[in-house]
Amino acid sequence: MATPVPSHLLRSDIATAGEARSALSTAAAPSLADRRVRGIGFKDVTVAYGGLVVLDALTLEVRSGEIVALIGPSGSGKTTALRAVAGFVRPTRGRITIGDRDVTNIAPYARNIGMVVQNYALFPHMRAEENVAFGLRARGASQAVLRERVAESLRLVGMEAYAKRYPRELSGGQQQRVAIARALAIRPQVLLLDEPLSALDAQIRRSMLDELAKLHRELPSLTVLYVTHDQTEALTLADHIGIMRDGKLIAFGASRSLYRHPPNRFSAEFLGRANLLPVTSVQPIGRGLAEVRFGEAVLAATNPHGLPQGADCLLCVRPHDLRLRQGEGGHNALAGIVESVQWQGEANSIVLDVEGHRLRLTCAPLGEPPEPGTPLALAFDPHVVTLVPETSGD
Amino acid sequence: MTDLSVASSPASPRLPNDVWAAPPLLVLAALFFYPLSLILRQALFGDEGAFTLSHFGEVVGSPLFLDGLHHTLVIAVSATAGCLLLGFILSLVIAFVPFPGARLVGRLIDTFIALPTFLVALAFTFIYGSSGLLNESLMRLLHLPLPPIDFLYSQWGVILSEVTVYTPFVMRPLLAAFSLIEASQIEVASSLGASPLRIIGQIILPAALPALIAGGSLCLLLTVNEFGIVLFIGAKDVITLPLLIYDKAIQEFDYTTACVIAVVNVALSLGLYSLYRLAVAHFAGSRAGLV
Numbered sequence: 013m014a015t016p017v018p019s020h021l022l023r024s025d026i027a028t029a030g031e032a033r034s035a036l037s038t039a040a041a042p043s044l045a046d047r048r049v050r051g052i053g054f055k056d057v058t059v060a061y062g063g064l065v066v067l068d069a070l071t072l073e074v075r076s077g078e079i080v081a082l083i084g085p086s087g088s089g090k091t092t093a094l095r096a097v098a099g100f101v102r103p104t105r106g107r108i109t110i111g112d113r114d115v116t117n118i119a120p121y122a123r124n125i126g127m128v129v130q131n132y133a134l135f136p137h138m139r140a141e142e143n144v145a146f147g148l149r150a151r152g153a154s155q156a157v158l159r160e161r162v163a164e165s166l167r168l169v170g171m172e173a174y175a176k177r178y179p180r181e182l183s184g185g186q187q188q189r190v191a192i193a194r195a196l197a198i199r200p201q202v203l204l205l206d207e208p209l210s211a212l213d214a215q216i217r218r219s220m221l222d223e224l225a226k227l228h229r230e231l232p233s234l235t236v237l238y239v240t241h242d243q244t245e246a247l248t249l250a251d252h253i254g255i256m257r258d259g260k261l262i263a264f265g266a267s268r269s270l271y272r273h274p275p276n277r278f279s280a281e282f283l284g285r286a287n288l289l290p291v292t293s294v295q296p297i298g299r300g301l302a303e304v305r306f307g308e309a310v311l312a313a314t315n316p317h318g319l320p321q322g323a324d325c326l327l328c329v330r331p332h333d334l335r336l337r338q339g340e341g342g343h344n345a346l347a348g349i350v351e352s353v354q355w356q357g358e359a360n361s362i363v364l365d366v367e368g369h370r371l372r373l374t375c376a377p378l379g380e381p382p383e384p385g386t387p388l389a390l391a392f393d394p395h396v397v398t399l400v401p402e403t404s405g406d
Numbered sequence: 407m408t409d410l411s412v413a414s415s416p417a418s419p420r421l422p423n424d425v426w427a428a429p430p431l432l433v434l435a436a437l438f439f440y441p442l443s444l445i446l447r448q449a450l451f452g453d454e455g456a457f458t459l460s461h462f463g464e465v466v467g468s469p470l471f472l473d474g475l476h477h478t479l480v481i482a483v484s485a486t487a488g489c490l491l492l493g494f495i496l497s498l499v500i501a502f503v504p505f506p507g508a509r510l511v512g513r514l515i516d517t518f519i520a521l522p523t524f525l526v527a528l529a530f531t532f533i534y535g536s537s538g539l540l541n542e543s544l545m546r547l548l549h550l551p552l553p554p555i556d557f558l559y560s561q562w563g564v565i566l567s568e569v570t571v572y573t574p575f576v577m578r579p580l581l582a583a584f585s586l587i588e589a590s591q592i593e594v595a596s597s598l599g600a601s602p603l604r605i606i607g608q609i610i611l612p613a614a615l616p617a618l619i620a621g622g623s624l625c626l627l628l629t630v631n632e633f634g635i636v637l638f639i640g641a642k643d644v645i646t647l648p649l650l651i652y653d654k655a656i657q658e659f660d661y662t663t664a665c666v667i668a669v670v671n672v673a674l675s676l677g678l679y680s681l682y683r684l685a686v687a688h689f690a691g692s693r694a695g696l697v
Contacts, residue, residue, distance in 0.1 A: 098593065099597075100593050100596075119596075120597050121598075121599045121600055121601055124599075125597050126598070127594050127597040129593075129594060131588065131590055133588055133590035133591045133593070133594040134591075135595070135608075136613075137612045146595065146598055146600070146608070147598030147599050150595075150598055150599040151599045194594075194598070195597075195598075204597075
């Protein structure tokens with residue numbers, strides 16, 4: 013599952029943008045085996061509009077059959093990166109490859125990509141089946157191939173019963189299914205998904221997310237670049253996630269690893285709303301753990317980034333990794349004062365003040381939730397919390 | 407306690423809708439229907455005052471009328487086709503090919519709508535006329551004794567002038583229609599392998615069809631009735647129905663013949679207008695939302 017980027021990642025399964033870049037340079041002379049699995053490659057890709065850099069020296073490789081999600085806030089450059097692969101944005105510097113082919117200067121229609129966008133972009137004067145057949149006709153497919161592929165693609169997204177309908181006769185979710193079938197019908201080398209679920213309501217979005225995951229299980233060789241600002245979509249679907257900010261890739265890694273061990277503050281906050289406590293690293297205590305000091309308390313946490321002794325860093329604790337405990341003291345224990353308690357149906361969310369720092373905890377619904385102002389003792393498993401360098405990721 | 411219902415004044419009686427409709431109808435009748443009825447009366451009753459269709463028979467069967475009708479239709483259809491082609495290409499460039507000043511060009515083309523039609527014909531005489539800029543330059547350059555460009559004072563001069571004047575009438579609805587096409591549709595079509603020509607033919611053209619029909623119909627109506635350009639160009643042997651009406655009424659004082667031709671011209675315009683309405687109804691009704 014590793015990309016050439018993370019050969020290094022394989023050791024710690026963590027990579028920052030810098031690591032991704034250096035790893036790609038090692039892929040400059042790939043082996044034959046590497047070439048077979050290459051999907052999309054960005055090498056030092058920069059996009060600027062009139063001097064304003066919107067994508068800054070992006071170097072990244074998506075392996076064949078992999079889903080890579082690019083996430084980040086608005087204006088972070090993630091959509092620009094996707095549009096550069098599609099050919100709608102011309103890089104001012106760098107190269108883009110699809111498979112073994114350098115497509116940097118190739119017209120969009122010659123790139124063999126499928127694309128699905130937020131607003132579906134179905135052709136309103138064509139029926140669902142005509143929309144799906146559009147790409148095949150453009151490529152001069154025979155009638156027999158056309159019929160077979162259209163039926164197959166519509167079946168794949170469960171829309172065969174709606175083949176004769178016009179887009180205006182379909183719901184948002186159905187339209188997006190047709191858009192996906194249209195992109196898949198041409199059997200693209202790569203599928204580009206640009207916030208494909210953003211226009212759907214929450215319930216349909218969840219069901220479409222399941223459908224996309226199922227689709228990828230059925231088409232395991234399909235390379236997907238998925239752009240979203242929704243971390244749940246990225247975590248659910250992607251094998252690897254790239255986090256972008258201000259046109260730069262500031263973190264890249266396997267989804268689970270990136271979530272567990274974010275390489276910088278921004279990644280920790282953007283992916284999963286982590287609690288971050290300022291701590292000072294004291295000493296390594298073996299098995300990848302380090303002792304840290306938080307005020308008077310001595311705590312243990314994983315140190316995947318190898319932060320040196322005495323370094324000021326952040327302790328990253330996910331809200332669901334904190335657990336309530338009876339009494340005070342003990343290992344990895346914290347004490348705080350309850351600020352607020354929210355019942356969220358399937359969970360309780362409790363906000364505490366721990367030595368002047370706000371901490372969020374989520375747990376199963378409590379029979380008797382604590383009242384605001386009452387003291388509460390917390391603990392966590394040192395293996396699920398991580399030390400993060402006190403950097404923004406730039 | 408005061409009874410408020412007693413204190414309140416009775417509601418003023420509402421005027422029926424027919425009363426409100428009467429003033430504009432009266433104005434319309436005085437300014438439009440009455441003069442039109444006078445033309446129809448003259449065509450059907452002539453100077454003698456007795457109803458007869460013989461005037462129609464004589465005028466409609468005459469070579470002069472048939473020649474006028476022929477020229478009117480050829481010029482109107484050719485100019486409309488030219489407007490559609492030029493308008494479509496120019497609108498495509500302005501809407502989809504980003505270049506500095508595209509918006510300004512759009513605005514400039516708009517201003518053509520506000521100009522009197524004969525102004526273009528006048529400008530063309532300065533450029534393409536016998537003593538115009540082009541001919542004088544060519545004669546000087548190539549040492550020619552006679553002007554080499556000689557199309558302005560023909561049917562083609564009229565058509566070129568009308569195309570220049572009426573192309574903005576096609577472009578306005580087209581640019582509005584193009585602005586409604588989502589850029590993502592074009593991008594997705596391109597990503598699916600469609601060449602620019604296929605995108606124009608299969609995505610842009612169907613979306614622009616109602617605008618093309620509306621603009622084209624308007625052009626056809628205006629060119630069928632165009633008078634100023636034809637008069638100003640003064641092309642030899644090119645006489646259209648409006649020009650024929652002018653000749654008969656103003657130069658020959660033959661009001662009956664002029665009125666007969668006017669009735670035919672009005673019928674032709676109304677027929678074209680009906681076709682336009684049918685086309686619009688077709689796209690706005692049975693195929694609503696498709697284009």
